[in-house]
Amino acid sequence: MVRIIRKTWVRILSDWIFFIFSIFLAFFLRFEFSIPQNYIPIIVYSLLREIVIFFIFYFLAFKIYRTLWEYFSLDALKDLTLALTFEKLLFYLSGIIFPLEGYPRSIFVISYFLSLIMLFSLRAFIRWFYETTKHRRSVDNHFKRVVIIGAGDAGEKILREIKTHKELNYNVVGFLDDDKNKIGKIIHGVKVLGPISSLYQIAKNNSVDEILIAIPSAPTSLIRDVVGVASKLKITVKTLPGIWELIDGRVSINKIRNVKIEDLLERDVINLNSEKIMEYIKNKKVLVTGAGGSIGSEICRQVARYKPERLIILGRGENSIFNIELELRQLYPDIPIKSYIADIKDGDRIFYIFEKERPQIIFHSAAHKHVPLMEENPDEAVFNNVFGTINVMDASIYVGAEKFIFISTDKAVYPANIMGATKRIGEMLVKFYNSHSKTSFIAVRFGNVLGSRGSVLEVFKKQLESGGPITITDPEMERYFMTIPEAVGLVLQAGSIGNSGDIFVLDMGKPVKILDLAKNFIELSGHSIEDIGIKIVGLRPGEKLKEELWEKEEKVEKTSHPKIYRIVSNMGIDRNTFNRKLQELLESAKKREKEEIERAIMGLIPTYKKDINLTKKALKESRVSEIMYYETKD
Numbered sequence: 177m178v179r180i181i182r183k184t185w186v187r188i189l190s191d192w193i194f195f196i197f198s199i200f201l202a203f204f205l206r207f208e209f210s211i212p213q214n215y216i217p218i219i220v221y222s223l224l225r226e227i228v229i230f231f232i233f234y235f236l237a238f239k240i241y242r243t244l245w246e247y248f249s250l251d252a253l254k255d256l257t258l259a260l261t262f263e264k265l266l267f268y269l270s271g272i273i274f275p276l277e278g279y280p281r282s283i284f285v286i287s288y289f290l291s292l293i294m295l296f297s298l299r300a301f302i303r304w305f306y307e308t309t310k311h312r313r314s315v316d317n318h319f320k321r322v323v324i325i326g327a328g329d330a331g332e333k334i335l336r337e338i339k340t341h342k343e344l345n346y347n348v349v350g351f352l353d354d355d356k357n358k359i360g361k362i363i364h365g366v367k368v369l370g371p372i373s374s375l376y377q378i379a380k381n382n383s384v385d386e387i388l389i390a391i392p393s394a395p396t397s398l399i400r401d402v403v404g405v406a407s408k409l410k411i412t413v414k415t416l417p418g419i420w421e422l423i424d425g426r427v428s429i430n431k432i433r434n435v436k437i438e439d440l441l442e443r444d445v446i447n448l449n450s451e452k453i454m455e456y457i458k459n460k461k462v463l464v465t466g467a468g469g470s471i472g473s474e475i476c477r478q479v480a481r482y483k484p485e486r487l488i489i490l491g492r493g494e495n496s497i498f499n500i501e502l503e504l505r506q507l508y509p510d511i512p513i514k515s516y517i518a519d520i521k522d523g524d525r526i527f528y529i530f531e532k533e534r535p536q537i538i539f540h541s542a543a544h545k546h547v548p549l550m551e552e553n554p555d556e557a558v559f560n561n562v563f564g565t566i567n568v569m570d571a572s573i574y575v576g577a578e579k580f581i582f583i584s585t586d587k588a589v590y591p592a593n594i595m596g597a598t599k600r601i602g603e604m605l606v607k608f609y610n611s612h613s614k615t616s617f618i619a620v621r622f623g624n625v626l627g628s629r630g631s632v633l634e635v636f637k638k639q640l641e642s643g644g645p646i647t648i649t650d651p652e653m654e655r656y657f658m659t660i661p662e663a664v665g666l667v668l669q670a671g672s673i674g675n676s677g678d679i680f681v682l683d684m685g686k687p688v689k690i691l692d693l694a695k696n697f698i699e700l701s702g703h704s705i706e707d708i709g710i711k712i713v714g715l716r717p718g719e720k721l722k723e724e725l726w727e728k729e730e731k732v733e734k735t736s737h738p739k740i741y742r743i744v745s746n747m748g749i750d751r752n753t754f755n756r757k758l759q760e761l762l763e764s765a766k767k768r769e770k771e772e773i774e775r776a777i778m779g780l781i782p783t784y785k786k787d788i789n790l791t792k793k794a795l796k797e798s799r800v801s802e803i804m805y806y807e808t809k810d
Contacts, residue, residue: 468496
């Protein structure tokens with residue numbers, strides 16, 4: 177039937193039959209189903225006149241025949257109503273100018289409403305028939321039984337799209353909402369079944385396959401509770417992005433995504449002052465080192481939004497540089513991009529690139545970052561993270577760059593490992609170079625970022641794929657976490673407010689226990705903690721149970737941005753002494769001896785391995801737990 181109705185001539189013929197019938201029916205109703213013989217000519221004349229007028233509005237003005245009835249909408253109803261209204265008004269005016277003797281005025285009103293009702297009903301019936309038959313045809317495709325969390329505007333829009341797009345294979349069982357006034361009510365034929373706390377019972381009783389969280393402002397606690405229920409029932413959870421991610425403010429089914437681990441972290445929405453960032457980046461030559469890495473590539477993406485004159489991407493891995501260049505050229509075709517494969521340890525190569533490109537803004541994110549690896553390769557950590565940084569700094573001064581922004585880490589605070597120590601020396605270099613350069617040197621310190629290469633989540637994912645268990649070093653280990661886009665956005669913001677020699681630290685929110693992160697990761701993956709298991713393997717060399725964002729000796733000041741703080745330290749650096757100690761560090765690195773390297777580091781950083789005895793003690797004690805599995809408590 178639907179196939180026949182889709183033919184244009186069938187729709188036109190049906191409309192005209194119903195339109196003509198509505199006029200005859202108006203006369204029958206007016207004369208109580210007994211039309212006097214003398215009114216037959218009047219009916220014929222009025223019908224011919226209405227047909228001509230209706231033709232104008234039906235075909236020429238509103239093109240009613242083009243609408244597919246199976247997708248009949250409010251917009252189509254508006255056009256139909258206007259076409260009939262204008263037709264009747266024009267017919268009425270024609271009756272004043274060219275009167276029809278004996279034509280009852282009541283027919284004008286009755287026929288108007290009858291034609292409107294009949295043509296609308298025809299379309300509504302076809303759409304209902306189409307939706308019903310389509311639903312029946314699709315039952316065999318195994319519809320996913322879905323519960324929508326949130327019966328607000330977002331939930332209503334999601335339901336409407338699900339009903340429109342049957343190919344999504346969703347069958348909405350009901351809504352859950354904590355608003356008592358909504359419970360028991362019906363939205364587009366779907367009932368609000370109860371409060372969100374009843375999710376477990378409702379999902380179980382209704383054989384739910386998937387849960388959709390349709391609350392853009394959903395708190396972390398709510399998402400965590402829903403994920404916990406879903407994990408027990410082994411069903412999927414999807415959500416709308418947070419309201420800060422919905423840039424255009426529009427809610428649609430194609431924005432529904434899987435719940436991410438960062439959705440379970442308690443973080444405030446971060447607002448950036450884009451105008452301030454634009455001021456120092458727009459129409460400037462910007463160079464990013466480590467551009468193929470997780471942080472470096474995101475810096476490139478965000479810098480490109482602020483319309484630099486030229487974006488120079490520099491990195492050591494050709495594949496990662498190729499990938500980010502390809503991405504940037506597709507997203508920002510109007511921005512000139514130049515890629516260089518280079519190692520920051522190669523001073524000649526770095527100076528050649530800087531002299532050729534003359535960058536004005538430098539973001540230095542190139543670094544070795546893996547703590548255990550750098551403990552085993554301390555010489556490489558020193559050559560790359562310290563003396564590679566010096567090469568980039570010297571080249572920045574040589575070309576007269578305006579700003580140099582150094583990416584640091586919370587591991588630079590009371591450093592207990594080689595990697596953290598090299599980053600702390602990088603911060604010291606920012607202070608040191610500030611004293612004898614026109615280039616503004618700025619450092620930004622922050623904690624761990626979720627999703628970076630080699631991050632804890634990548635390790636968890638590989639362990640999960642192999643069937644588990646998930647390994648963590650200690651049940652009490654805590655870390656600060658932030659998403660890569662959030663951290664990079666604040667790095668760019670820090671560059672807009674920083675003066676030479678400034679060291680900034682980002683507000684990372686509350687620290688997260690790695691144990692809790694592991695539990696959430698397992699549940700998000702649709703598994704139970706009991707099935708996968710969590711194994712305690714003990715602290716690794718150089719690791720600390722808890723990281724800090726600043727030392728007790730450092731003073732923390734507020735800045736113009738609520739998420740960025742300025743570190744004020746009494747770090748007095750004598751130029752000659754600092755140069756001499758750097759030379760000692762270089763000589764020790766050339767000898768490849770870890771003990772000598774650490775001795776040289778201690779000469780530069782008095783707080784290096786301040787808690788070394790505690791760390792060793794923790795390592796010794798933690799090894800007792802290597803064969804134990806952590807048992808969760810309900």
